[in-house]
Amino acid sequence: MTNSLSEVAKSDVIFLIGSNTTWCHPVFGYLLKQAVRNRGAKLIVCDPRRIDLVEFADIWLQHRNGSDVALLSGLQHIIMREGWHASEYIAERTENFEEYRKSMEWFTPERVEELTGVPQDDLYAAAELFARGGRGAIYYCMGVTQHTHGVDNVKAVSNLSLITGNLGFEGGGVNPLRGQSNVQGACDMGCLPNVFTGYQPVTSPEVQDRFAKRWGSQPTAPKPGLTATAMIPASGDRIKALYIMGENPIVSDPNANHAEECLKKLDLLIVQDIFLTETAKLADVVLPAAAFAEKKGTYTNTERRVQLSRKAFEPPAGAREDCAIIADIATRLGAKDFPRTMAGLWQEIVELTPQYAGMTYERLEDCGLQWPCPTADHPGTPFLHKGKFARGKALLSPLTYRAPAEEPDAEFPIRLSTGRLLQHYHTGSMTRRAKVLDSLVPTGQVEISPADAQRLGVRTGDRVRVSTRRGSIVTFAQVVERVAEGAAFVPFHFQEASANRLTNDALDPVAAIPEYKVCAARLERVEI
Amino acid sequence: MLSLTINDRTIEAEEGETILSAARRAGIEIPTLCAVKGLPPTGACRICVVEVAGFGGLVPSCSYPVAAGMKVQTHSPRALEARKTIVELLLADHPDDCLYCARNNACELQTLAQGLGIRQRRYRGTSLPIRLDVSSPGIIRDQAKCVLCGRCVAVCTQVVVNDVLEFGNRGAKAKIVCDADRPMGLSTCVQCGACVEACPVGALVFKEQMNCMPDGRMQTTRVTCPYCGVGCQIDMHHKDGKWIYSTATAANAEKQPNQGLLCVKGRFGLDFQNHEERLTTPMIRKDGALVAASWDEALDFAATRLGEVKAAHGPDAIGFLSSAKVTNEENFAMMRLARGVIGTNNLDHCARL
Ligand code: SF4
Numbered sequence: 022m023t024n025s026l027s028e029v030a031k032s033d034v035i036f037l038i039g040s041n042t043t044w045c046h047p048v049f050g051y052l053l054k055q056a057v058r059n060r061g062a063k064l065i066v067c068d069p070r071r072i073d074l075v076e077f078a079d080i081w082l083q084h085r086n087g088s089d090v091a092l093l094s095g096l097q098h099i100i101m102r103e104g105w106h107a108s109e110y111i112a113e114r115t116e117n118f119e120e121y122r123k124s125m126e127w128f129t130p131e132r133v134e135e136l137t138g139v140p141q142d143d144l145y146a147a148a149e150l151f152a153r154g155g156r157g158a159i160y161y162c163m164g165v166t167q168h169t170h171g172v173d174n175v176k177a178v179s180n181l182s183l184i185t186g187n188l189g190f191e192g193g194g195v196n197p198l199r200g201q202s203n204v205q206g207a208c209d210m211g212c213l214p215n216v217f218t219g220y221q222p223v224t225s226p227e228v229q230d231r232f233a234k235r236w237g238s239q240p241t242a243p244k245p246g247l248t249a250t251a252m253i254p255a256s257g258d259r260i261k262a263l264y265i266m267g268e269n270p271i272v273s274d275p276n277a278n279h280a281e282e283c284l285k286k287l288d289l290l291i292v293q294d295i296f297l298t299e300t301a302k303l304a305d306v307v308l309p310a311a312a313f314a315e316k317k318g319t320y321t322n323t324e325r326r327v328q329l330s331r332k333a334f335e336p337p338a339g340a341r342e343d344c345a346i347i348a349d350i351a352t353r354l355g356a357k358d359f360p361r362t363m364a365g366l367w368q369e370i371v372e373l374t375p376q377y378a379g380m381t382y383e384r385l386e387d388c389g390l391q392w393p394c395p396t397a398d399h400p401g402t403p404f405l406h407k408g409k410f411a412r413g414k415a416l417l418s419p420l421t422y423r424a425p426a427e428e429p430d431a432e433f434p435i436r437l438s439t440g441r442l443l444q445h446y447h448t449g450s451m452t453r454r455a456k457v458l459d460s461l462v463p464t465g466q467v468e469i470s471p472a473d474a475q476r477l478g479v480r481t482g483d484r485v486r487v488s489t490r491r492g493s494i495v496t497f498a499q500v501v502e503r504v505a506e507g508a509a510f511v512p513f514h515f516q517e518a519s520a521n522r523l524t525n526d527a528l529d530p531v532a533a534i535p536e537y538k539v540c541a542a543r544l545e546r547v548e549i
Numbered sequence: 550m551l552s553l554t555i556n557d558r559t560i561e562a563e564e565g566e567t568i569l570s571a572a573r574r575a576g577i578e579i580p581t582l583c584a585v586k587g588l589p590p591t592g593a594c595r596i597c598v599v600e601v602a603g604f605g606g607l608v609p610s611c612s613y614p615v616a617a618g619m620k621v622q623t624h625s626p627r628a629l630e631a632r633k634t635i636v637e638l639l640l641a642d643h644p645d646d647c648l649y650c651a652r653n654n655a656c657e658l659q660t661l662a663q664g665l666g667i668r669q670r671r672y673r674g675t676s677l678p679i680r681l682d683v684s685s686p687g688i689i690r691d692q693a694k695c696v697l698c699g700r701c702v703a704v705c706t707q708v709v710v711n712d713v714l715e716f717g718n719r720g721a722k723a724k725i726v727c728d729a730d731r732p733m734g735l736s737t738c739v740q741c742g743a744c745v746e747a748c749p750v751g752a753l754v755f756k757e758q759m760n761c762m763p764d765g766r767m768q769t770t771r772v773t774c775p776y777c778g779v780g781c782q783i784d785m786h787h788k789d790g791k792w793i794y795s796t797a798t799a800a801n802a803e804k805q806p807n808q809g810l811l812c813v814k815g816r817f818g819l820d821f822q823n824h825e826e827r828l829t830t831p832m833i834r835k836d837g838a839l840v841a842a843s844w845d846e847a848l849d850f851a852a853t854r855l856g857e858v859k860a861a862h863g864p865d866a867i868g869f870l871s872s873a874k875v876t877n878e879e880n881f882a883m884m885r886l887a888r889g890v891i892g893t894n895n896l897d898h899c900a901r902l
């Protein structure tokens with residue numbers, strides 16, 4: 022996020038797209054609802070489903086899944102046509118405006134209405150509110166990124182913030198809500214194919230040199246490695262061995278049937294986890310790890326806040342901290358001075374990561390620090406891009422519309438999307454083993470609209486088969502007003518009715534994110 | 550700024566500030582029941598009454614604004630007597646089962662009664678026939694203990710803004726209800742638990758608090774929630790290596806990302822660590838099946854095989870999937886293993902998934 026969670030209390034207009042906040046980031050959902058209810062902030066919600074926050078919204082744009090670029094660009098078309106854009110800010114702080122503006126000409130309200138299903142009047146109202154309603158913040162989540170055009174979606178979001186002059190101010194910004202406790206940290210720590218810690222590129226010789234020197238190792242190839250979504254299909258082929266820590270790709274990967282086949286082809290699969298997950302069952306060696314409250318270390322939240330988590334108790338006898346396991350393997354492979362403790366690794370992190378350089382465990386004690394925090398007396402950075410952008414001027418990106426990889430047709434008429442429930446998390450390996458959460462929602466489900474339910478002759482609790490070109494599952498129907506007619510939603514926490522046996526593994530060409538948020542499906546009633 | 554005297558001390562206060570807030574800032578304690586930090590006063594409980602010189606009666610300090618030259622006595626005999634009567638009336642229909650209450654020794658009503666020297670029951674009310682509401686998986690509601698301070702209603706509607714709790718009925722029959730009086734488990738309650746933390750007495754408690762002896766082995770450790778990216782700070786209450794219940798971190802609460810709040814996952818989802826299916830022995834696949842191995846065997850196996858694959862096919866035949874659930878330190882270790890030891894950039898985690 023460019024800005025902080027608490028700044029939602031400083032925004033005049035909140036623009037939310039592709040985030041079911043009250044389920045996926047519930048505590049931020051409270052802060053957002055407080056802003057609307059107690060302070061009168063305006064709220065624009067863009068979501069194909071009638072999510073809870075629609076009740077709080079001034080404007081709800083119910084666009085079709087996968088039409089985000091059209092929706093966002095359509096709003097920008099209107100803003101510029103009406104002259105509501107922030108000309109001074111654009112001239113001063115952005116570049117490429119002309120080329121970008123030309124590309125927006127295509128997105129006329131008529132065309133956008135047709136592509137998104139959103140009436141033109143609503144498009145106008147939302148465009149005017151966001152451009153003229155005061156300080157505006159944009160929040161988004163996986164509903165924006167998990168598409169074959171996810172990168173375009175993100176560019177469209179940032180364009181919208183830029184042309185309305187909202188990036189670089191308190192209460193504004195472009196704010197992706199990160200879904201997992203330490204996604205931000207895993208990225209910051211360089212667990213990405215193209216960068217070391219702090220986003221230092223593997224293509225830079227100086228960077229390679231610095232790390233190689235610190236570690237007494239050889240530089241890696243100066244080109245990015247494979248992404249997760251490329252490694253798994255390459256198993257048995259280019260990839261002979263995989264070391265997986267705390268992940269369950271068989272449930273979380275798109276087209277899970279295929280992922281399972283791939284992993285079976287490996288010469289060596291090492292899985293390190295706290296439970297025998299579906300993925301661990303395929304491993305050649307399983308290494309039992311300590312859980313979060315059994316160790317002291319840092320996590321970085323969605324607003325770049327590095328926070329200390331403390332050790333409450335010892336892991337069960339036999340399980341070890343991930344860092345010790347990794348160090349022991351590294352040492353066996355000949356590594357010298359590979360730190361075996363959190364504190365030792367932390368020391369290397371602050372030495373090698375400019376954004377973290379000013380942090381110490383002591384400084385994190387009270388309420389963490391938001392990076393960049395380059396020096397020991399730096400107070401941390403609640404919001405980014407104040408006054409100027411790191412790269413000088415922000416780039417306005419020209420965009421064109423691309424349809425999702427798979428659209429409903431006669432054979433598979435339902436527009437299926439996947440996501441989370443409030444009570445569960447990711448592949449369910451943790452929440453389904455939590456007593457209260459499991460009793461709240463014990464089984465998988467598919468949300469369908471009352472109209473589709475009537476056509477199929479099903480009621481809540483009936484069994485339904487959901488099929489796509491990749492596979493099919495049988496699960497329980499939840500008939501809800503939340504989803505539109507012709508659409509369906511399957512949560513992906515339930516391995517026995519795994520949404521990812523259905524999803525499309527088509528990827529965004531740049532970010533390699535799979536298109537979880539839209540594919541074509543068929544629903545059938547199952548007699549028992 | 551203006552000045553007034555409270556208990557004969559001269560105090561500076563802001564124009565428009567309440568007596569309560571000025572007093573608290575000066576370190577003068579006035580007890581309250583209904584006040585919720587950060588929310589406008591409701592004046593419902595009247596425990597906070599104080600005496601203002603030259604003003605006929607007592608005034609509720611939580612809603613009464615300061616004035617220049619005002620003279621306030623927070624603990625005058627009249628104020629104390631009034632407070633005592635209010636508490637005695639609250640106790641009139643309060644069950645006498647403190648010994649069996651999860652909030653025993655941590656109850657605001659108990660503390661008030663003790664502080665006011667209440668030693669006997671002066672009033673006896675007619676308590677409503679009330680049953681425990683155990684319909685929700687995480688929270689027990691015991692209306693018999695409710696003092697109608699309205700704190701739970703205030704947080705449910707104004708802080709977490711879930712709009713479940715409200716005042717039902719009026720007068721002697723007044724009570725707090727979920728969604729027009731449904732059992733909590735059948736209401737729209739999302740089990741965030743904010744109302745439980747707000748409740749001054751034992752009318753709302755976490756189920757696990759009831760089943761646990763709060764003896765010297767209970768401990769509290771501040772952790773970061775292992776679920777979504779908000780990164781809520783949790784005071785995890787545990788005993789003998791087992792999670793018992795969670796409260797939002799109290800230290801510097803307003804500066805933490807969660808501002809003293811949690812959702813159902815952080816509130817009730819931390820017991821997975823104590824699940825019997827936790828892995829406790831390394832395993833190696835032998836003849837198709839995973840069999841238990843010692844740590845040395847497993848580590849040797851993993852390292853040797855990684856070395857062999859690297860020797861036969863080069864470093865780029867090996868891939869690493871790190872985790873968005875483990876710490877920065879551990880992600881860093883994985884990064885160093887992949888790049889610094891094996892020598893490949895085939896390294897990713899599930900941010901995309
Ligand atoms: S648990 Fe949360 S949603 Fe439920 S009644 Fe209490 S405050 Fe409201």
Ligand code: SF4
Pocket residue numbers: 045046047048049774775776777778779780781807811812813814815816
């Ligand atoms: S308590 Fe809920 S909102 Fe807070 S970090 Fe955990 S999952 Fe996210």
